Structures are given as C-alpha cells and as structure tokens.
Amino acid sequence: MSETVVPRTTESAPAPSAEPERPAHRDANVLRWLAAYTMSMVGDSVYYMALAWAATRSGSPTQAGLVLAVGAVPRAVLMLGGGVLADRWGPRRVVIGSDAARCVVILAIAVVLFFTAPGPWLLIAVALVFGVVDALFLPAVGALPPRITTPRQLARVQGLRGLGARVANATGGPLGGLLVAFGGPAAAFAVAGGLFAVSLVLLVSVRMTPLPARDITPARSEPAPSPASAWRELTDGLRHIRRHRVLGPLVLVIALSELGFVGPLNLGLVLLAQERGWGAGGMGWIVAAFGIGAGAASLLLAVRGRIPRAGLVLCLSVVAGSLAVGAVAFVPTVALAAAAGLLVGLSAGLGGGLCGALTQTVTEPGYLGRVTSVTTLFTLGIAPLSYPVTGAAVGLWGTGPVFAVSAAVCAAGGALGLAFTTLRRAELPGA
Numbered sequence: 001m002s003e004t005v006v007p008r009t010t011e012s013a014p015a016p017s018a019e020p021e022r023p024a025h026r027d028a029n030v031l032r033w034l035a036a037y038t039m040s041m042v043g044d045s046v047y048y049m050a051l052a053w054a055a056t057r058s059g060s061p062t063q064a065g066l067v068l069a070v071g072a073v074p075r076a077v078l079m080l081g082g083g084v085l086a087d088r089w090g091p092r093r094v095v096i097g098s099d100a101a102r103c104v105v106i107l108a109i110a111v112v113l114f115f116t117a118p119g120p121w122l123l124i125a126v127a128l129v130f131g132v133v134d135a136l137f138l139p140a141v142g143a144l145p146p147r148i149t150t151p152r153q154l155a156r157v158q159g160l161r162g163l164g165a166r167v168a169n170a171t172g173g174p175l176g177g178l179l180v181a182f183g184g185p186a187a188a189f190a191v192a193g194g195l196f197a198v199s200l201v202l203l204v205s206v207r208m209t210p211l212p213a214r215d216i217t218p219a220r221s222e223p224a225p226s227p228a229s230a231w232r233e234l235t236d237g238l239r240h241i242r243r244h245r246v247l248g249p250l251v252l253v254i255a256l257s258e259l260g261f262v263g264p265l266n267l268g269l270v271l272l273a274q275e276r277g278w279g280a281g282g283m284g285w286i287v288a289a290f291g292i293g294a295g296a297a298s299l300l301l302a303v304r305g306r307i308p309r310a311g312l313v314l315c316l317s318v319v320a321g322s323l324a325v326g327a328v329a330f331v332p333t334v335a336l337a338a339a340a341g342l343l344v345g346l347s348a349g350l351g352g353g354l355c356g357a358l359t360q361t362v363t364e365p366g367y368l369g370r371v372t373s374v375t376t377l378f379t380l381g382i383a384p385l386s387y388p389v390t391g392a393a394v395g396l397w398g399t400g401p402v403f404a405v406s407a408a409v410c411a412a413g414g415a416l417g418l419a420f421t422t423l424r425r426a427e428l429p430g431a
Contacts, residue, residue, distance in 0.1 A: 046188055075134045082140065151429045249416065265290065
C-alpha cells in the first residue's frame with residue numbers, strides 16, 4: 001500500500017470530552033446504525049422469500065434451485081475484493097453505495113413483476129447482481145462499528161448487532177411469507193426495496209469518525225509512492241492477518257467453528273427431525289431455543305459491555321458449544337434437544353459477539369475492511385458450501401456420526417484458540 005498504517009494510539013482516538021462516555025445502547029448514533037442494519041437484514045429475508053417464490057412460479061424445480069444458488073457464487077468469489085474497496089474508498093461510501101444499488105435493483109424487479117411474469121433468466125440476473133452487491137456491502141458494514149463508537153463500546157455494539165439479527169430472523173421470514181401470500185412476489189420485492197431505502201436513509205444520517213490522519217509525505221530524497229494495486233492491497237491484508245499474534249489464531253477459530261456449526265444447525269436439524277419423527281414442530285422448538293440462547297448472549301454483551309478475559313471466554317464458549325452440538329443428535333426427546341439448542345445458542349451468541357469485538361479491537365483501522373471480508377467469507381461464503389456435504393454424509397452414515405464429527409471440528413477450533421497464549425490472554429478495552 002502507498003500509505004503507512006499507523007497503529008492506534010491515544011493521539012488517534014477521539015478527543016476526550018468533559019461528559020462521561022455514553023454506552024452504545026444509549027447512543028442515538030449507534031442506535032441509528034443498529035436500526036439501519038436491522039432494516040437491511042429484514043429486507044434480505046423478504047427478498048429471499050420473494051425470489052424463491054418467483055423462481056418456483058417461473059420455471060422448473062431445477063431452474064428454481066439455480067436461481068436460489070447462483071447469488072452465492074459472486075458473493076463468495078468477490079468478498080475479498082469488497083474488503084479491499086472498503087479500505088480503499090472507506091466503508092461509509094461502499095455501504096451507502098451498495099445499499100442504494102440493492103434498493104434500485106429490487107424496486108426495479110418489483111415494477112417488472114407488477115406488469116409481467118419474468119422468466120428464470122431475469123431472476124438469475126437479479127440474483128447475480130444482488131450477490132455482487134452483497135460482496136461489497138458485507139465487508140463494509142462489518143468495518144463500520146469502530147467508526148461510530150469508541151473501542152470500549154465495541155462489545156456492546158456486537159451484542160446489539162446480534163439482537164438485531166435475532167429480530168430480523170424472527171420477523172423477516174414471516175413478513176415475506178405474508179406479503180407473498182397476499183400480494184405476490186411483486187409486493188414482497190417492493191417492501192424489500194422499501195426496507196433497503198429506509199436503511200439507506202438511516203445510514204446517511206449516522207455520524208462516522210474518519211481514520212486517523214497519516215503522514216504520507218515522502219522524504220525529499222525519495223520518489224513519491226505510487227498507488228498500490230488492488231491485488232497488492234489484498235495480499236497486504238492477508239499478510240496482516242497471518243503475522244498478527246491475535247488475528248491469525250482468531251481467524252482460524254472462526255473458520256473451524258463456522259464449518260462445524262453451519263451444516264448441523266441448518267440442514268442437519270431438518271434431517272434429524274425427519275429421522276427421529278419429531279416433525280416440523282419439534283425442529284421449530286429447537287430452532288426457537290437456539291434463538292433465545294443467542295439473543296440472551298447478545299443482550300448480555302449489549303448491557304454489560306465487557307467480558308473479562310475475553311479471549312479465554314471466547315475459546316471456552318466454542319468448546320462448550322461444540323459439546324452441545326453433539327448432544328443435539330443423541331438426546332432422546334425434543335425437550336432435551338431444545339435444551340441442547342439453547343446451550344448452542346448461548347455459546348454461539350457469546351462467542352460470535354466476542355469474535356467480532358476482538359477482531360475490531362485488535363485490527364488496525366486501515367485493514368478493517370479486508371479483515372472483515374476474510375471472516376465474512378468463512379461465515380457466509382465458504383461455510384454454507386458444507387450443506388451438500390452434510391446432506392450426503394447423513395445419507396451415508398446417519399445424523400449421529402455427522403453431528404459428532406461437526407462437534408469435533410468446532411471443538412478443534414476452540415482447542416486451537418486455547419493453544420495460542422496471545423489469543424487466550426486477549427482482552428477488550430474496559431467499558
């Protein structure tokens with residue numbers, strides 16, 4: 001890169017004020033960001049519901065599956081590039097631009113659907129464009145929290161973000177279903193576009209602190225530095241993660257825990273409920289228990305603001321969550337499976353919030369977009385690819401062995417984190 005990244009120092013922090021620092025959950029600026037984030041996530045849920053319904057009506061089941069899957073390809077392929085753009089242009093510009101693009105694209109398809117029934121190829125094009133925009137939006141939105149609050153409030157912000165995700169998951173799907181049922185896909189797309197528009201307005205109103213000023217003036221005897229290429233910036237970001245004493249182990253923990261959690265807790269639960277005869281109702285109880293646990297952990301972070309010995313708690317929560325994941329497939333009743341799901345949610349909510357807070361605390365500001373793109377690539381890009389592997393493995397060996405192997409992968413992530421002293425001893429700033 002052409003600029004030297006300056007580590008965070010007391011000089012780069014916001015100027016001290018006479019008033020005590022306002023907690024994130026009482027900060028109007030943070031709450032505007034939270035509302036924008038939640039609206040965007042609800043819009044995502046409504047969009048996917050509308051896309052699925054429109055795809056099933058416009059073509060064969062194979063074509064419908066293609067429509068739903070194709071958007072994940074550009075999101076995974078371009079995610080790291082989105083992180084480079086977030087660091088180069090600033091996450092505010094990228095977030096606002098990508099949110100505006102999503103709004104325009106979804107409202108446009110809503111208008112088309114009001115007047116005609118599109119073929120599957122138009123829906124594939126929409127899914128591809130949405131996937132490209134997501135690859136820009138996700139790393140940038142993950143890099144915003146350090147710009148809207150102080151380091152001491154980052155754990156609270158991650159807790160609030162977790163609560164927003166829980167609200168969006170609980171309301172987005174049912175809202176999309178109602179809209180499709182009573183107004184068709186066109187109405188659902190229109191509402192999704194409206195939610196993105198509200199999110200955009202809120203994001204524009206959020207105040208953001210710029211990165212610390214950097215001295216990029218070359219010495220008299222040195223030539224002026226030339227702008228770095230996007231590839232060079234990407235490799236610089238990956239090198240920053242690899243060489244960092246906390247980030248390197250932390251990214252490994254995130255990767256292994258996501259690979260272990262995602263398959264069983266999505267496709268695996270459906271197959272487990274069918275195998276045990278628990279039905280959709282039984283699966284619903286387990287999913288609800290998981291959501292309650294994750295919401296409770298997010299609420300704890302949002303209110304408390306700081307967990308002592310955050311690195312150690314993070315690693316132990318991953319190990320505890322892995323044990324609960326394995327237990328889900330071996331307990332004999334729905335009630336016990338729901339109890340295990342509750343423990344999985346508590347562990348995942350606490351561990352996920354601490355992962356986000358530690359990542360944003362230890363990462364140099366100029367690398368936040370690229371670091372976020374790497375972690376998001378594992379959570380939303382690579383981990384979902386485990387679905388077909390999970391399905392095939394359950395078909396061959398049943399749910400018990402698959403859940404056990406997945407739990408072992410999660411546990412390996414937690415154990416790996418415990419093996420690194422720098423991560424185990426990592427702390428968050430005092431709240």
